[in-house]
Amino acid sequence: MTDTRTTDPRITLPAALQPAAPFRFPVVAATVPVVASVAIWLITGSMFALIFAALGPLAAIGTYIDSRVSARKVLRAETTRFARDLSSTQSAIEAYHRRESGDLAELAPPAIVLVDEVKTDSSRWMREPREVLPVHLGYGTVRSNLVIDGGGARDHVDSTTAQHYQRLTDLAANLQDAPIAVNARLGIAIFGNELLSLALARALAIQLARSLSPKTSWLRPRGVFSAELWSSRLPHRVLRTDGGVQEPTIGHELASVHWGQLGDDAPSVSISVVSLEQQVPSGHRIIIHAGGDSIAVVGHPDKHQRREFAPSFLGREQALVWALAAHEIASRDGLASSDESVPDSLAFEELLSQLEFSPEGTVRRAHSLESRPAVGSNGRLVVDLVAHGPHAIVGGTTGSGKSELLISWVLAMAAEASPDDVTFLLIDFKGGSAFAHLAQLPHTVGIITDLDEAAASRAFSSLRAELQHRERSLARANARDISEVDALPRLVIVVDEFAAMMGDYPELHALFSDIAARGRSLGVHLILCTQRPSGVVRDSLLANADLRISLRVNNGADSSAVIGSDRAAELPARIKGRAWVAHGSSSAELVQFALATTHDVLSVAERWPADYSPRRPWCEPLAEYIPLATIAELGAARGNTAAASPPRARQSALPQSARDARDAVGTISVYFGLTDLPDEQRQGVAEWAPEEDGNLLILGSPGSGKSTTIATIVAAATADPPAGANAPANGSEPTADPAGVGSNITVLAGGLEPAGFWDTVSALHAQLDRAISQRDHPRGIVLAIDDLDAVISRFDDEYRSTVLDRLARLLREGPSQRIWVVASAQRVTPALQSLAQLIPHVLRLRFANRQEFVLSGGVPAEYTASLPPGGGKWKGARVQVAVSAHYPPAPQSAAVATIQRTEKLVVASSRPAATTAALTAAGWHVRMLDGAPGSERELLIADNSRPIALIGSIDEWQSRWGALGLLRTHSTVLLDGCSLSDYRQLARTRELPPPLTAGAGHYWKISESGAERVRLPL
Structure with a gap:
């Protein structure tokens, strides 16, 4: 049996009646007041005390009466609730059964309904013979899918409640007068009463005619059905013998109809009518007995489908009505069987061979x-x-x-x-x-x-x-x-x-x-x-x-x-x-x-041997490898085009003196890659123009090409311009340098080593002061910093704050003095937040995920996970950075001066023993600080063939207040292994000394101008 109803629905049984809580007469509560009253009477002799003896029994009796009244109220409420729940549960069961019956009726409507709705049936001819073919037999009792939940509620209930539960369970178990459908693909055989069997088989045949398309299906009626008019009026193709006569019945069949698919060797769907059960043909797995007093399914692969039912019959006239209407509809829609057909297959070469073609004589067909x-x-x-x-x-x-x-x-x-x-x-x-x-x-x-x-x-x-x-x-x-x-x-x-x-x-x-x-x-x-x-x-x-x-x-x-x-x-x-x-x-x-x-x-x-080059709607995608020389050529062509055209209006933040200096040495334009411009159907040159764009930040995950990008920008900025690149159209002096600016720019590189980075930033910081005070605008300086986030993280807290402040000033004031910063980082760390806000343009390379891309300031829709190294987003466009043959610029090393062996040294050390050994090995005569305060000068000027190094601990020098300041005028003062706090106390200054590289053997030398980094001679 075919069943497409909702599986495993559940309805819970109503909760059983809840009995009232048991109550016992409070004997103790009634006795205690009596005993107490008697005791009081015996003690006081007052007869009024005996009055209280009655209160206990009276209160107990009142409590007992109240409990009985409450119990009756609870029982009445529970009875009402239980009856209401029983009614609600029964209604839910009946509603679900109605839905189940409706689903079954929709799955396989009875034949008489199909006759009435033949012109409005929207589901006709929707199945193929190989599919499940549900057909309606009639009405009977069908097992429901409904599940009664509430097994625990059946425990410890009285017989009346148990009967109610059993009634609901029995009601839910079966659908009464429900449509019964079976799968006709199993083959149906009917035996017994001839008239009833034919009427039932006719109803099944019309249902199959309604399910199977006349364009793809055939039927073969035999016996009684071959002579009935409805079978020849169906829109389906009727298979005949060579003589054009309907095929006779086989064996003991009274009538049969077989359905199959055109051009397919699939087994047909058969409905047969015989007189006796022993005459049922093989291949019919559903067997129906049409008796005089009852009709039942007596054979079915599923034993649960064997049942009695009230059949749905169809007469010959009703079947003819459906067949004529269906044939009219099929003819209107072009589905009715006819002798005209199209080939089942067609090779393209057959059509191609029929075309007369000459490419030379082809006329444009606009x-x-x-x-x-x-x-x-x-x-x-x-x-x-x-x-x-x-x-x-x-x-x-x-x-x-x-x-x-x-x-x-x-x-x-x-x-x-x-x-x-x-x-x-x-x-x-x-x-x-x-x-x-x-x-x-x-x-x-x-x-x-x-x-x-x-x-x-x-x-x-x-x-x-x-x-x-x-x-x-x-x-x-x-x-x-x-x-x-x-x-x-x-x-x-x-x-x-x-x-x-x-x-x-x-x-x-x-x-x-x-x-x-x-x-x-x-x-x-x-x-x-x-x-x-x-x-x-x-x-x-x-x-x-x-x-x-x-x-x-x-x-x-x-x-x-x-x-x-x-x-x-x-x-x-x-x-x-x-x-x-x-x-x-x-x-x-x-x-x-x-x-x-x-x-x-x-x-x-x-057919088209000529060399055709039709215009493509878009250009090729960006290559993963682009030589920088290619970009230089494109930049040169762009520069010549710009020189021949009127200059474009540009907004410049440079002061007039800086603009004059820029015009004297040339405008800086660095072309470092190609941009993809699908909206313009072309590729452009990626340009960084420092005067317009300001500082540049490059962000990307490891392996995204940050270092390569730094190297490319530096190489493009410092390369010699191609021949003719700067030649203006009017023959005047060159004013543009498309591939870079050559000698017009100086590149300083900042590396991971804190000491060298400090020196580079400090030098630029001082140069910025000179440029502002003297109005001396350099031709152009670019500070290239690879992995800025890693560089900053290697500084101690005090140095980090100062470095960030100096970088912030360079970013803020440097562009007006033609000093720019090009930096790369994996992400904008909290330490870099303030710096990132001063960099207007960001080149975003590949990021590990969309979240990091958005946190960097990118637009979520622009994120691309599969970018190659050097691929990214620049000014809203997809860019591919070119590859230079040069390595990234080497960062400058820390500036370290060498002490002359003739110098007299005064050393404050946190490790006097180690300092003594180092100075002795370098050739100095070491003396330890001792004696009374004020004797330091005598220790330094003692007669000796070698220069003297006077060494004392940090504490010793701090106890001799002002001694180092006095000795600094005629000797060299060194600090070894000192903390910043020690340095400030001994040098009497708040300025930071240059950072020292750990393990490099460097010292701080204190002078009037501040501290500098020094080392001993080799």
Whole structure:
């Protein structure tokens, strides 16, 4: 039995009656007051004390009466609640049973209902003989899917409650007078009363006629049914013997009808009527006994389906009414059986051989895209996307031949139109390579798949630009339609799995609606293919797509959405390329599309031997490797173009004196890569113009190409300009340097070593002071810092604060004095937050995930996970940084002076023993600080053949207040192993000394101008 009802529903039994809490008479509570009253009377002798003896029994009696009254109220409330719950549960069971019965009735309506609703039945002819074929037998008792939950509620209940539970359980177990359906695919045999058996078998036959499409199914009636008029009036094909006579019955059959699928060797579906059970033919697994007093299923693979039922019969006249109405409907829809047919298969080479073709004599067809990709009952089908379109919708389920149809159609157009007349953009969003072979056609300008999201996105952006390009071309030619412009071919965009593409890129609805609206005049045509057009292709597209093609679809709704009728749902599944074609107001035509091979693609491509180069809607994607020399050449060409054109207006933050200095030495423009501009259908040169852009920050994860980018920018900025790059058109002095500025710029590199980085930043900081005070503007200085976040993290807290302050000042005030910073980092750490706000432009390379990209300030929609090294986003465009042959600039080493061996030394050390050993080895005569305060000078000027080094601990020198200041005038004062606190106390200054490199043997030398880094001679 076929059952599609909801599985495992549950209804909970109502809770049992809750008895009132048991109550015992409070003997102790009543006795205690009596005893107490007697005791008081005996003690006091007052008779009034005996009055209190009555209070205990009276209170106990009152409590007892109250408990009994409350118990009765609880019992009444529980009884009312239980009755209400019983009624509610019963109503829920009956409601669920009604839904189950309705589901069964909808699954297989009785034949008499089909007769009444034959003209409005929307589910007719929706099944194939290989599928489950439910048929309605009649009405009877059917097991329900309802599950009664509440086994625990049955425990410890009285007999009355148990009876109620049992009644509900029995009620829920079975559907009464429910429709009974069985699967006709198992074969049905009926024996017993002849009249009842024939009436029941006739009802089953009409149900099968309603389920199976007349376009794909046949029937073979025998015996009594072969003589009944309804069997010959069905719209299905009736199989006959060679003599044209209905086949006789076999064995003891009174009547039978067999259903099968045209052109298929699948076993037929059989309904047979015999007199006795012993005469049932083999292959019939459902056996029904039609007795005089009862009718029952006595044989079924599922023993639970063997039951008595009240049958639903159908008479001959009623069956004829349904057959005549069904035949009229099938004839109207083109489904009725006829002798006309189209071939089951068609090779594309057969169509190609029938085309008379001469490429030399081909005339431009500006007004037509005629092609012949299919054959119908009247011969070759002519499809013209211009006249019948301008756009087309193709529907078809998996396996119906959608991709094959699209390939044949494209080849048919390419076979008759040159690449100067039509080009193809092929989009395949089902993850395959269906269109890969079509790349051999000179007409093909691109193939897009869902395998590369970035490539697909840039292609769609280019399509918008293509519409604008065609509009400009029509405007320049003063034309209203593409047919008036000879140099512009038509563009056919073929989309396989349109629904999948819209699911990945819902924003494309607006683009394709725009193409649909303007495509006719611009010469852009759409062929959109999808499994289920309804709900996917919007009305704005459907309104402009007059050409409709439907292969086999799963249901009538999908078929109606394409061709206006449900006939495509009845197409045979075994024939690929069988379709209905409709356009405009014409009725649909059944055709067979050709199936093409790789050899056919090659044959069509060979028809156009000339060297065609049709314009592509977009340029090639950026290469992963771009030599810097290529960028220099493009920059030089751009510079010459700019020199020949009026100068562009630029906003400059430089003061007038700085602008004068800039004009004297040249404008700095650094070209470091290529940008992808699909919206403009071109690639541009990535430019960093420091005067306009200011400082530059490069962000990216490890391996994203940060160091390479630093090296490329430095190489591009310091390279000599190409020959002629700076030559103005008017012969005046050069004022621009497209590939860089050569000698006009100086690059300083900051590395990970804190001491050297400190010196570099400090030098620039001092130079900034001089430039501001003296108005001395350098030709251009770029501080290149790789891994700025790592550099900052290596400084101690006090040094880090000062370094950040100095860098902030360089970023804030440096550009006005032509000092710029180019830095890279993995991410903007908290320490870099204040610096990042001073850098207006950020080059974002690849990030590990979208979250890090957004935290860096990027727009979520611009994130791309699969960028190659050097790929990123620059000023909103995809950029690929060029690769230089040079290594990244080497950072400057820390500046360290060497002490002369003739100098007298005064040393404050936190490790006197180690310092003594080092100075002794270097040639100094070491004396330890001792004696009374004030004796330090005598220790230094003692007669000795070697210079003297006077060493004392930090504490000793601190106890001799002012001694180091006095000795500094005629000796060299060194600090070894001191903390910043010790340094400030001994040097009497708040200024930070330059940081020392651990383990390098460096000392602080204190002088009037501050501290410097020194070392002992080797």
